[in-house]
Structure formats: structure tokens, C-alpha cells
Amino acid sequence: MTQPECPPQSDAQPGAPETGHPQPVARGEKPLVGWIIGGLVLVLLLCIGSCGALLTTANSADKPDQGAAATPTASSPLDATSAATTTAAAPATTEPPAxxxxxxxKNDFKLKVKLLRKQCFGSAGCNVTYRIDVTYTGSGLDPSKTYExxxxxxxxxDPIINxxxxxxxxxxxxxxEMASTKRSGDKLTAAVTDVAEF
Incomplete structure (x- = not known):
């Protein structure tokens, strides 16, 4: 019967690593740094996953389901209006008539003489300063045309034409405008005699 060979004894102290041969780590001795790094990676992964889930939920809440029809709520008139406009057919656009x-x-103009100043000289009459106020009684005039x-x-x-x-x-x-009257009681009146397009 042969005796099992014992490994040769080294001169190294117990617990000291031998040079040239790596020492395996004992089962109960895991490095603390590895646990810290692993824990941090796990926490980061959980945070990233939670943020991604929140963003996905927020985006899906902002965008309505493409297949579902929008149903207005009775309490919101804005929703009812927008739903009505989306379902109603667009009205045909027609050009407004020109x-x-x-x-x-000459009958479309009414003129009034507005007295501004009056200076009388006894029986010699008066000098009168006036302005013409114009009222147009017809319908609209073409803004691109000018009439005299x-x-x-x-x-x-003497009669005055202007x-x-x-x-x-x-x-x-x-x-x-200025005019002279024969008597202080004379009143000025104005009337249109002609209308012509420039």
C-alpha cells in the first residue's frame, strides 16, 4: 500500500502567499468593492427603467388612441365644438361677389354753407367767410375713382362757382371761401350743378 504524498513544506509563513502561485479567495471572503459597484449599477438600472415607464405613460396620455373616436364630454363646450368641427364637412369656399x-x-350731393365769419358795413353790405359741408346721399362710391x-x-x-x-x-x-352780400340779412346757399369723373 502506498502512502499519499504530502506536498512539500515551504519555508513561507502560514497565510502568506507564495510567490508565483495565485492564492484562491476563500468562499466567505468576497471583496466589499464589488458589492458596492453591483448595488450602484442595480439602483441606476431601476431609476432608468422607472423614468422610461413614466415617459411612456405621459406620451400615451398626450396622444389619443388612433383607433378610438374622440367623444366630447358634456361638461366641456370646447370639446363639443371641436368634435363638431372635426365631424362636419368643410363648407365649400365661394368667392364673395365683387x-x-x-x-x-348731382342729386346725390347735398351742400350746406357753414358761416365762419361775417363783417358788415352798414348799408354797404357784408363780407362773409364760409366753408362748404358735403353730404353724399347715394350708395357707395368706387374708391379707385375720383369725381369732380x-x-x-x-x-x-355775384354768383360764385367752385x-x-x-x-x-x-x-x-x-x-x-369768401363772398360779399348786398345786405346783412342775405343768406348763402349752395347746390351741385355738375359731376364728372376725372
Whole structure:
């Protein structure tokens, strides 16, 4: 019967590693650094997974299900309006009719003489400063056309004929005009005598 051979005894102290031969780690002695790193990796993975789940839930809440029809709630009129507009057919777009304008006549203008100043000289009469106020009684005028309106002022010593221009809804009249009357009680009146397009 042969005796089992014992490994040769080394001069090294017990527990000291031999040079050239790695020492296996005993079963109960795992390094502490490995546990810390493993724990941190696990915590990071759990955080990333939770954030991803929250983002997915938020995105799915923002986007309605493509297959489901939007149903308005009775308490929200905005939802009912938007649902009605999505289900209603779009109305056909039609061009509005072009506006029609009339050609003005002399009867479409009413003139009033607004007295600004009056200076009288006894029996010699008065000097009067006035302005013409214009009122157009017809329907709309073409804003791209200009009309020249001729008018006559009566009641002065001599009849006065003048003009003003009308474009669209505005008339350009003189700020002041002057006339002389024979008597202090004479009143000035004005009437349109002609309308012509420029």
C-alpha cells in the first residue's frame, strides 16, 4: 500500500502567499468593492427603467388612441365644438361677389354753407367767410375713382362757382371761401350743378 504524498513544506509563513502561485479567495471572503459597484449599477438600472415607464405613460396620455373616436364630454363646450368641427364637412369656399358701385349724379350731393365769419358795413353790405359741408346721399362710391363736383353759391352779390373732389367716401373742399352780400340779412346757399369723373 502506498502512502499519499504530502506536498512539500515551504519555508513561507502560514497565510502568506507564495510567490508565483495565485492564492484562491476563500468562499466567505468576497471583496466589499464589488458589492458596492453591483448595488450602484442595480439602483441606476431601476431609476432608468422607472423614468422610461413614466415617459411612456405621459406620451400615451398626450396622444389619443388612433383607433378610438374622440367623444366630447358634456361638461366641456370646447370639446363639443371641436368634435363638431372635426365631424362636419368643410363648407365649400365661394368667392364673395365683387362690390358694385354707382356713378354719382348731382342729386346725390347735398351742400350746406357753414358761416365762419361775417363783417358788415352798414348799408354797404357784408363780407362773409364760409366753408362748404358735403353730404353724399347715394350708395357707395368706387374708391379707385375720383369725381369732380361743380357747385354754385347763391345769395352773394355775384354768383360764385367752385369745385371740389370726391374719392371713395371723402371729399376735399376748401377750408375757407369768401363772398360779399348786398345786405346783412342775405343768406348763402349752395347746390351741385355738375359731376364728372376725372
Amino acid at each position: 362690390p358694385t358701385y354707382e356713378t354719382p349724379t 363736383v361743380t357747385y354754385q353759391v347763391k345769395g352773394a352779390e 369745385t371740389f373732389e370726391v374719392t371713395g367716401d371723402s371729399a376735399s373742399v376748401q377750408e375757407e
